[in-house]
Amino acid sequence: MEDQIAELVAKVAALEAAGSGAGAKVTNTMFAETYYYLTIPLMIIIHAGFLAYEMGASRLKNVLSSGVKNILAFAFMIPTFYFFGWWVYFGFPTGIPGAAGPMGISGVEYANSIAWGWGESAQYMGPNIADNISGVFFGAFALFACTTASIMSGAVIERIQTVGFIILAVVLGSFAWVVAAAWGWHADGWMVTKWGVHDFGAAGLVHAVAGFFALGVLINLGPRIGKFNADGSANHIPGHNMPLTVVGLMLIIVGFWGFLMACVVPPGEAWSWFPDKFATIYGTPITLGSLSFNILMGVAGGIIGTWLFTRDPFWMMSGALAGIISTASGLDIYFPAHAFLIAMSAGLILKPCADWLERRGIDDAVGAVTVHGTIGLYGVVMLGIWGAGYPSLAIDNAPTVSLMGQIGGAVVFFLLGFVPGYVVSYILKMFGMLRIREGAELAGMDLVKVPAAGYPEWGTDAPVTPAE
Amino acid sequence: MFPYSEASWSVVDGAMFIGWGTSLPGITTVLAMIACVVVLVIGQRSESAKAKTFDK
Numbered sequence: 471m472e473d474q475i476a477e478l479v480a481k482v483a484a485l486e487a488a489g490s491g492a493g494a495k496v497t498n499t500m501f502a503e504t505y506y507y508l509t510i511p512l513m514i515i516i517h518a519g520f521l522a523y524e525m526g527a528s529r530l531k532n533v534l535s536s537g538v539k540n541i542l543a544f545a546f547m548i549p550t551f552y553f554f555g556w557w558v559y560f561g562f563p564t565g566i567p568g569a570a571g572p573m574g575i576s577g578v579e580y581a582n583s584i585a586w587g588w589g590e591s592a593q594y595m596g597p598n599i600a601d602n603i604s605g606v607f608f609g610a611f612a613l614f615a616c617t618t619a620s621i622m623s624g625a626v627i628e629r630i631q632t633v634g635f636i637i638l639a640v641v642l643g644s645f646a647w648v649v650a651a652a653w654g655w656h657a658d659g660w661m662v663t664k665w666g667v668h669d670f671g672a673a674g675l676v677h678a679v680a681g682f683f684a685l686g687v688l689i690n691l692g693p694r695i696g697k698f699n700a701d702g703s704a705n706h707i708p709g710h711n712m713p714l715t716v717v718g719l720m721l722i723i724v725g726f727w728g729f730l731m732a733c734v735v736p737p738g739e740a741w742s743w744f745p746d747k748f749a750t751i752y753g754t755p756i757t758l759g760s761l762s763f764n765i766l767m768g769v770a771g772g773i774i775g776t777w778l779f780t781r782d783p784f785w786m787m788s789g790a791l792a793g794i795i796s797t798a799s800g801l802d803i804y805f806p807a808h809a810f811l812i813a814m815s816a817g818l819i820l821k822p823c824a825d826w827l828e829r830r831g832i833d834d835a836v837g838a839v840t841v842h843g844t845i846g847l848y849g850v851v852m853l854g855i856w857g858a859g860y861p862s863l864a865i866d867n868a869p870t871v872s873l874m875g876q877i878g879g880a881v882v883f884f885l886l887g888f889v890p891g892y893v894v895s896y897i898l899k900m901f902g903m904l905r906i907r908e909g910a911e912l913a914g915m916d917l918v919k920v921p922a923a924g925y926p927e928w929g930t931d932a933p934v935t936p937a938e
Numbered sequence: 939m940f941p942y943s944e945a946s947w948s949v950v951d952g953a954m955f956i957g958w959g960t961s962l963p964g965i966t967t968v969l970a971m972i973a974c975v976v977v978l979v980i981g982q983r984s985e986s987a988k989a990k991t992f993d994k
Binding site: 588589597598601913917918 | 950951954955966967970978981985986988989
């Protein structure tokens with residue numbers, strides 16, 4: 471009997487050791503790795519959504535070329551982010567010239583050691599049995615980059631050249647937003663450590679940067695032929711498939727659960743902020759429950775607010791996006807009903823803001839500047855109003871969130887989007903690489919760019935729009 | 939090309955991709971960069987030529 475008891479005690483001790491020692495460590499490592507890994511296909515759903523919604527928003531003669539553009543943006547973003555985007559993120563949080571920050575995870579020297587595809591740092595940029603996190607963390611950030619570039623993609627459909635667009639997408643997705651992320655979405659980011667900027671879900675550093683980058687491009691690109699009349703009034707150019715567009719927008723909403731999930735740092739690893747709590751990228755505590763509450767209420771508020779003035783399913787689903795974006799900066803700390811009201815207010819102002827832009831001669835085919843740019847900045851500033859006083863980092867004497875800090879952050883995000891968008895598209899225009907030739911635009915870009923037909927049995931008797 | 943001196947998985951304790959410790963990662967990275975640029979150049983030329991055929 472005593473032998474049996476001793477054997478039992480030994481087994482219990484072994485089980486306890488496995489539960490709290492190396493076994494638990496391996497399990498947690500696998501959890502953390504799987505956590506980020508699963509955000510990647512979830513974020514690819516965003517691109518299924520962008521693909522559907524941009525193709526649906528295009529006229530029949532442009533449907534496939536819009537899709538090709540979207541697919542290529544995704545394809546070029548991954549390698550370019552691998553080549554240099556990842557390096558930029560870690561290299562410049564403290565600004566130029568890239569000095570090391572206090573957390574020890576920034577600066578050019580640090581970036582050189584982990585983010586180049588050659589030399590010693592290549593060990594962190596490829597299969598490594600001792601490194602479970604670099605690949606999945608890179609993958610999540612690469613999908614952030616793809617998402618950012620795709621936001622601009624919808625605004626410029628039906629008249630942009632393919633290669634010019636890809637160059638713009640690379641500048642936006644693998645550089646401009648990455649600088650914004652380094653400065654405002656990193657524990658060593660100077661906007662965080664000096665101004666207390668808090669933008670948990672990237673309302674400013676992804677959405678606003680992408681939206682205002684698109685505005686800079688649209689100014690140089692010009693409107694589609696037939697969009698505006700001689701007196702300056704605008705014609706509505708309907709896409710060929712509203713149901714496809716609306717379903718695409720819903721897919722984007724689905725994918726955003728992955729996007730926002732990837733903004734969270736799991737616990738228990740050497741690189742984690744806490745042994746037992748999820749954290750934001752700033753190291754402040756968060757739960758997935760917070761996201762569940764506030765994303766759902768944000769989506770609902772955005773739809774309801776937009777429905778009131780538009781009754782239009784395109785704008786209602788855009789309102790759902792606006793609902794998430796307007797609350798994204800503070801999804802970790804808003805009360806759900808508060809998030810609902812902020813999202814609803816974003817839904818209310820969405821269409822009037824888009825109309826205001828159109829009256830100034832900007833042809834934003836899908837409302838990207840407003841949904842992502844204007845509402846992104848709105849969300850950043852809203853958190854300055856409501857979240858003032860919250861510590862922006864999980865350290866002693868941390869800077870706190872403030873209205874002036876958030877406004878300053880919003881201005882920087884605007885400039886990081888608009889300036890490169892305008893300058894690079896201006897240069898492309900000078901070299902004749904921005905806009906498709908008039909004859910090709912009138913004939914339809916599918917004839918120019920794609921050796922296939924979107925709807926081969928439809929024939930040539932598709933309904934025409936005022937623009938044709 | 940196995941990056942460890944002994945051809946056994948039991949000795950693998952870090953990077954395990956083909957070419958680790960050699961210049962292959964750097965060479966393939968540069969070649970991939972060049973490939974992206976070349977594709978853009980070819981794509982621009984062919985699309986421009988096709989678009990010109992639609993000029994009135």
